[in-house]
Amino acid sequence: MKIGSRLIPLKSNRTYFHSGRGAFTFLIGVVIKPQKVYLPAFTCWSLVIAMERMFPKIELAFYQVNRDLSCCLPAHLKSTEVLVLIHYFGHENATSLPAGEGVIVEDFSHSYLSSIKPRGDFAFGSYRKILNVADGGFVEGYYNPVYDPSRRLDSWIRLEATDWRDLREAENMLDRHWDVTDISSQSLIALLAADPDLIKRRRKENDAILAANLNVGTRHVEFAEEECPMIHNRLMSSREERDSLREYLADKSIFTSIHWPTHELVRKQAELSADPVWLENHVISFPISHDYDHEIMNEICAHVADWSKQR
Amino acid sequence: MPAAFPINSDEEFYPFLKASLPTRWRIEANPPTGYFSESHFNYTLFPPDALSEEISGSFQEVAPGVLIARAQQILNRADSSISR
Numbered sequence: 001m002k003i004g005s006r007l008i009p010l011k012s013n014r015t016y017f018h019s020g021r022g023a024f025t026f027l028i029g030v031v032i033k034p035q036k037v038y039l040p041a042f043t044c045w046s047l048v049i050a051m052e053r054m055f056p057k058i059e060l061a062f063y064q065v066n067r068d069l070s071c072c073l074p075a076h077l078k079s080t081e082v083l084v085l086i087h088y089f090g091h092e093n094a095t096s097l098p099a100g101e102g103v104i105v106e107d108f109s110h111s112y113l114s115s116i117k118p119r120g121d122f123a124f125g126s127y128r129k130i131l132n133v134a135d136g137g138f139v140e141g142y143y144n145p146v147y148d149p150s151r152r153l154d155s156w157i158r159l160e161a162t163d164w165r166d167l168r169e170a171e172n173m174l175d176r177h178w179d180v181t182d183i184s185s186q187s188l189i190a191l192l193a194a195d196p197d198l199i200k201r202r203r204k205e206n207d208a209i210l211a212a213n214l215n216v217g218t219r220h221v222e223f224a225e226e227e228c229p230m231i232h233n234r235l236m237s238s239r240e241e242r243d244s245l246r247e248y249l250a251d252k253s254i255f256t257s258i259h260w261p262t263h264e265l266v267r268k269q270a271e272l273s274a275d276p277v278w279l280e281n282h283v284i285s286f287p288i289s290h291d292y293d294h295e296i297m298n299e300i301c302a303h304v305a306d307w308s309k310q311r
Numbered sequence: 312m313p314a315a316f317p318i319n320s321d322e323e324f325y326p327f328l329k330a331s332l333p334t335r336w337r338i339e340a341n342p343p344t345g346y347f348s349e350s351h352f353n354y355t356l357f358p359p360d361a362l363s364e365e366i367s368g369s370f371q372e373v374a375p376g377v378l379i380a381r382a383q384q385i386l387n388r389a390d391s392s393i394s395r
Contacts, residue, residue, distance in 0.1 A: 045347045151316070153326040160329065169325060169340035175349035176322055176370065261346045 010142050016188060018150065018181040019174060020109045020126025020137035021046045025054050026145055026180045027122055028082065032103055034058060035080040038073075040065045041262075041272040042279060043086060046175075047107075048263045053178055062266055067235075067275040069221070071095040077102020085120060087111035089259070090203075090229040091221050112138075113200050113228035129230055130203075131194055132291065133187035134158040135174070148179035155184045164255070199290040200228040206288035206297050207232050213301040216245065216308050220283060232286040233259065239281040241311075246284060248307040254300055257285045314386060321378035322370055325354055328382055335359040336389045356385060359392070 017023040024047060028037065037058055039047055042065035051060045064072040069088050077083055079101035086107040087093045097104055097119060104120030112125045118140065127136035134155035154173035161167045207229040211219055220233035236242035246256050262276045286300060315330035328338045337357040342348075353367040366381070 049347065151319075151323075153323055157326055157329070165340050165342060168342040168344065172342050172349035172352075173322065173326075175347060258346075 013142060014138045014140060015143040015145065016183040017137040017139070017145075018135045018152070018183055020124060021050050021178075022180045023124040023126075023137040023139045025050055025178065026143070027105060027124055027139055028055060028058070030145065031143070032082055032105070032122070034082040034103065036061065036082070038063050038081065038083040040071060040084065040086055041266045042069070042260070042276040043263070044260055045263050047084065048265060050178065060265070062269065062272050064272050065276060067278050069093070073098050076100040087114065087116055089221050089231055089233060090114050090227050091223055092116045092227065110230040111227070113196050115226040127187065127191050130199065130228070131191055132289070133190045134170070134184060136183045136187040136191060145180060147182045150177070150179060150181035152181070152184050155187070159186065202290035203229050203288050205294065206290075206292060209294060209297040210286055210288065210301065213298070214304055216304055217284070229288060231257070231259070232288050234284050234286065235282045236284060237282070242282060242284050245304065245307055249300075249303055252303045254303060255287065258283060259285050318379050318382050321373055321375065324378040324382045325352070328356075328385060331386055333389050358389070
């Protein structure tokens with residue numbers, strides 16, 4: 001060793017990005033460089049649009065996801081092929097992996113607090129789904145990306161926001177950008193300072209309250225002890241019923257969401273789209289963020305019960 | 312009043328004016344709520360002592376530079392209204 005000229009030691013087993021999509025784009029475009037990518041038919045559009053816009057020359061295919069979130073993966077994967085496996089909503093996706101030399105990329109955006117042992121070759125995720133941060137994504141493992149420059153004005157709007165409109169505007173601004181940029185210092189310090197055990201405990205408690213007290217629909221996902229739920233999904237008997245409940249709750253200032261609308265590329269494939277479209281028409285996603293207390297969860301349950309009585 | 316930062320693209324219209332307009336002026340975003348509707352914009356400008364103005368459209372359809380010019384025009388107008 002030469003005294004006074006040492007190399008900088010590597011300090012992290014994660015590489016940070018501005019968004020989960022940026023992390024995914026880095027993996028596909030810089031690290032793996034495949035010829036074909038399989039995405040689940042039930043997915044956030046972010047991954048689909050990333051493939052369409054950033055990698056139009058890479059073949060894109062979808063695999064079937066059933067309404068219980070079990071997956072029908074291709075039996076064999078070639079070395080030039082990537083398959084993206086999503087651990088939905090905080091729950092481990094335990095589907096048997098394909099044989100062959102292909103590359104498995106796991107999406108931990110919903111599940112990075114869920115003590116799930118990775119089985120694939122690469123793992124990535126977004127921090128914004130669980131943590132209240134303005135931006136942030138990661139790739140598991142140490143890389144040294146050359147980031148694109150960014151003024152992070154979407155993060156600026158998010159941090160300036162005083163109501164949902166600016167949050168949405170920031171989200172739209174983020175969705176218009178496809179560069180591979182770094183995480184903001186504000187978000188990095190927030191996620192490094194976060195208490196994962198506390199977040200996990202509160203989210204599990206909130207999920208349990210909704211599971212025990214919501215008197216409509218059926219629970220979509222059962223979480224194991226070591227899993228941290230991202231949201232509480234319920235399956236309603238019809239789209240009309242679901243939309244009516246969403247509207248009622250919105251009037252009470254309770255925002256629910258739909259995970260997810262079905263992308264048009266999936267819709268074009270009838271054999272793949274049946275269950276994702278069914279989920280799109282029946283699911284309602286309740287927030288269970290760790291900064292909501294039991295009182296807020298009970299308030300949600302009370303409003304749902306009121307809606308139910310009025311039906 | 313100098314701009315908070317230079318505006319480099321049409322997409323920076325809203326944060327540029329939000330950060331740069333003087334106190335009595337205000338701009339609000341009214342983003343569409345559809346899933347992945349990011350190409351559409353809808354902003355309302357509230358000048359003091361004047362009717363509000365709506366600025367809306369699609370980033371995919373607006374001619375490059377149009378919103379940059381509009382933002383600078385609005386900021387100049389706000390500047391001159393202060394100095395009057």
